[in-house]
Amino acid sequence: DYMAVAANSEVKEATDDTKIIEETKYVISKMQAGDHSTDKLAYAEKLVEELETAVNSLSDDLVTLDKSYIDYKSLKYITFFYNSPSFSQRINVKKTATEVGVVLVASFAFLMIKLKKKEDDN
Numbered sequence: 001d002y003m004a005v006a007a008n009s010e011v012k013e014a015t016d017d018t019k020i021i022e023e024t025k026y027v028i029s030k031m032q033a034g035d036h037s038t039d040k041l042a043y044a045e046k047l048v049e050e051l052e053t054a055v056n057s058l059s060d061d062l063v064t065l066d067k068s069y070i071d072y073k074s075l076k077y078i079t080f081f082y083n084s085p086s087f088s089q090r091i092n093v094k095k096t097a098t099e100v101g102v103v104l105v106a107s108f109a110f111l112m113i114k115l116k117k118k119e120d121d122n
Helices: 002-033 038-074 087-091 093-121
Strands: none
Touching: none
């Protein structure tokens, strides 16, 4: 079964390669049969230059439009975005846990000192 599947995939790949070769041969034959006069080449270069000019003009128009849109949206005012932190960011879990630990240790030490003094007094 594996060999049959592999053979089928190889046949498909070979068929695809054959189609590509035929298309390439067709393009080559059309290119060889074409008229390669300098007039047509100059005309093609002129069309390419016109297309490039049009694309550059469109690009400049888009930059202008973008700047105008930004000016319109901001209305030439400075805008601020305030970050409102979440509850867990406001309480800062690690810092709060550390502070609670320090308070507990200090309370325990204070109680131990008090008990030690009472024992010494007795």
